[in-house]
Amino acid sequence: MTTEQIDELKHMALRVREHILRMSTAGGCFTGASLSCADLLVYLYCRYLHISPDNLRDPERDYLFLSKGHDVPALYGVFAELGFISRERLARHLSVHDSLYWHPNRNIPGVEFHSGSLGHLLSVAMGVAHDCRMRGHDNRVLVVLGDGELDEGSVWESALVAQAHKLDNLIVVVDRNQFQANMRTEDLVPLEPIQDKFAAFGWNVLRINGHDFEAMHSAFSALPIGQGKPVAVIADTVRGRGVPSIEERADRWFCNFTADEVGMLIGELHGESAADLTSETLIVR
Amino acid sequence: MTYEQLLCNLVESDERYMVVTAENRAAIRNLPPRIGDRFIDVGIAEQTMIGLCAGLALRGRIPVAHALATFLTLRAFEFIRTDVGIARLPVKLVGGVPGFLSEANGPTHQAIEDIALMRGIPHMGVFCPADEEELLQGLPAILESPDPFYIRYNTMKPVVQHSNSFEIGVAERLADGEDVTILTYGFLLREAMEARRILEAEGVTVRVVNMRTLKPVDESAILRAVEETPLVVTLEDHFLTGGLYSIVAEVLLRNQMRGNVMPIALNEQWFTPGLLGDVLRLHGFTGEAIAEATLRRYESLAAHVRSYI
Numbered sequence: 240m241t242t243e244q245i246d247e248l249k250h251m252a253l254r255v256r257e258h259i260l261r262m263s264t265a266g267g268c269f270t271g272a273s274l275s276c277a278d279l280l281v282y283l284y285c286r287y288l289h290i291s292p293d294n295l296r297d298p299e300r301d302y303l304f305l306s307k308g309h310d311v312p313a314l315y316g317v318f319a320e321l322g323f324i325s326r327e328r329l330a331r332h333l334s335v336h337d338s339l340y341w342h343p344n345r346n347i348p349g350v351e352f353h354s355g356s357l358g359h360l361l362s363v364a365m366g367v368a369h370d371c372r373m374r375g376h377d378n379r380v381l382v383v384l385g386d387g388e389l390d391e392g393s394v395w396e397s398a399l400v401a402q403a404h405k406l407d408n409l410i411v412v413v414d415r416n417q418f419q420a421n422m423r424t425e426d427l428v429p430l431e432p433i434q435d436k437f438a439a440f441g442w443n444v445l446r447i448n449g450h451d452f453e454a455m456h457s458a459f460s461a462l463p464i465g466q467g468k469p470v471a472v473i474a475d476t477v478r479g480r481g482v483p484s485i486e487e488r489a490d491r492w493f494c495n496f497t498a499d500e501v502g503m504l505i506g507e508l509h510g511e512s513a514a515d516l517t518s519e520t521l522i523v524r
Numbered sequence: 525m526t527y528e529q530l531l532c533n534l535v536e537s538d539e540r541y542m543v544v545t546a547e548n549r550a551a552i553r554n555l556p557p558r559i560g561d562r563f564i565d566v567g568i569a570e571q572t573m574i575g576l577c578a579g580l581a582l583r584g585r586i587p588v589a590h591a592l593a594t595f596l597t598l599r600a601f602e603f604i605r606t607d608v609g610i611a612r613l614p615v616k617l618v619g620g621v622p623g624f625l626s627e628a629n630g631p632t633h634q635a636i637e638d639i640a641l642m643r644g645i646p647h648m649g650v651f652c653p654a655d656e657e658e659l660l661q662g663l664p665a666i667l668e669s670p671d672p673f674y675i676r677y678n679t680m681k682p683v684v685q686h687s688n689s690f691e692i693g694v695a696e697r698l699a700d701g702e703d704v705t706i707l708t709y710g711f712l713l714r715e716a717m718e719a720r721r722i723l724e725a726e727g728v729t730v731r732v733v734n735m736r737t738l739k740p741v742d743e744s745a746i747l748r749a750v751e752e753t754p755l756v757v758t759l760e761d762h763f764l765t766g767g768l769y770s771i772v773a774e775v776l777l778r779n780q781m782r783g784n785v786m787p788i789a790l791n792e793q794w795f796t797p798g799l800l801g802d803v804l805r806l807h808g809f810t811g812e813a814i815a816e817a818t819l820r821r822y823e824s825l826a827a828h829v830r831s832y833i
Contacts (some may be wrong), residue, residue: 363578368579371563
């Protein structure tokens with residue numbers, strides 16, 4: 240990628256983060272988890288996946304399944320930037336007259352399947368990957384998992400079956416932001432070494448910095464797909480990335496800020512001084 | 525024709541069909557070499573199987589998923605409800621050894637809440653064939669339905685002559701009578717017919733209705749039974765809660781009707797494991813026991829009515 244291309248991704252990621260912050264009020268959303276995967280989703284939709292508003296019904300398109308569904312504001316933001324949905328539509332976040340609620344659903348063009356219950360979409364993606372292979376299509380089927388989601392037994396059940404079926408068109412990306420809802424993963428159910436776990440389950444594994452577009456690009460350009468094993472990419476990220484008052488804060492999982500605070504946080508995103516936050520954060524699950 | 529042959533023909537003639545199993549191959553043992561990659565065995569992984577079926581359905585397939593009824597409907601329940609149910613995908617769930625058919629396996633294997641669970645999912649149909657003939661007769665319509673379906677798999681040999689037509693949501697009246705109606709489904713139809721034979725010898729005439737699909741249910745068959753016979757018996761190898769007895773209660777309430785309905789079901793208990801005949805005898809589900817209980821209830825009802833005359 241050229242410097243200009245990287246800058247373009249960075250600018251888009253910044254706009255996506257602005258969208259996420261604007262959705263973090265008037266009811267709010269899962270801000271921290273959305274910010275951690277924003278760069279990944281920007282990279283994947285802009286540079287890796289063959290998915291666009293024009294090919295959403297093409298059986299040979301690539302697929303992205305967002306299994307950690309609570310970070311859907313990042314997806315809404317990317318979809319708005321890429322024209323899957325209009326930017327104006329984001330203003331209808333949480334409206335009962337639209338479908339932009341706290342978890343993804345198929346009324347949003349580009350959302351392949353609903354999620355919200357963790358540990359489901361790896362298996363759903365396996366069905367799609369199976370069918371793509373049977374039909375001789377060479378599309379890639381990607382699943383974004385949260386790190387906290389790895390607590391779910393169904394993830395490992397599916398991981399075991401995916402390697403048994405040699406689904407080498409299947410790619411898992413773990414948004415390794417170190418946090419689950421209320422605390423650091425390692426303080427509750429330690430997950431490391433994650434690569435070794437996937438490798439022991441028969442997967443090809445890479446570990447990258449999920450905020451570094453060059454690192455993402457070199458990893459995804461040479462992804463070992465089609466080599467008889469499913470692929471896991473562990474992407475190290477920071478929960479709340481880009482907004483220091485939210486970063487790595489256990490209590491900034493679900494955020495419902497005042498409109499003024501959102502203004503300050505967007506300023507912070509652009510390098511201005513830290514926001515003065517008084518809102519109580521609201522934890523719902 | 526067997527279930528396996530029918531599936532094989534379907535898969536060979538229609539590229540939408542896929543056969544999937546969580547390592548439960550009893551009914552589909554010979555399919556793998558015949559249908560190749562249209563057969564997927566995920567191993568003992570019911571949740572993954574259902575998610576995978578949802579994915580296949582997203583790609584236009586009609587997966588027919590096999591597992592023991594209890595693990596299918598219980599272990600994978602949230603996957604069925606969330607992935608198949610919410611998306612309303614045409615995934616067909618085939619539950620093996622449901623109800624009493626789990627015989628001596630013990631309570632872990634007793635799917636006797638399966639109907640309650642499956643019918644609670646919006647648009648999920650429930651098909652409970654009485655025997656192999658009805659399974660094969662109903663299967664094409666069930667599989668072609670655009671909705672998900674739960675099939676209470678049963679391949680017992682038929683003891684009745686079924687009607688020539690099968691329609692989802694239409695019950696089958698196998699015998700008519702004026703005193704009692706037995707509403708039932710699944711293999712217990714055979715015991716209902718035996719109970720009828722005994723009761724008729726006692727001078728009590730019995731209508732026997734084979735429900736076939738419990739969802740959608742044939743409401744008019746239930747209402748007619750209550751209107752036209754003084755006693756209705758619901759007979760099922762299911763918990764009392766959530767099965768046919770509950771369905772009848774819901775139908776009557778919805779229609780502002782009341783009737784004398786006697787359930788024969790498993791009330792707040794799992795059944796004692798054993799071979800089928802022994803289980804039926806122990807728990808009072810043989811034709812003889814059903815006839816006896818029905819006669820007792822019918823006579824007390826008649827005595828009650830006489831006391832008012």
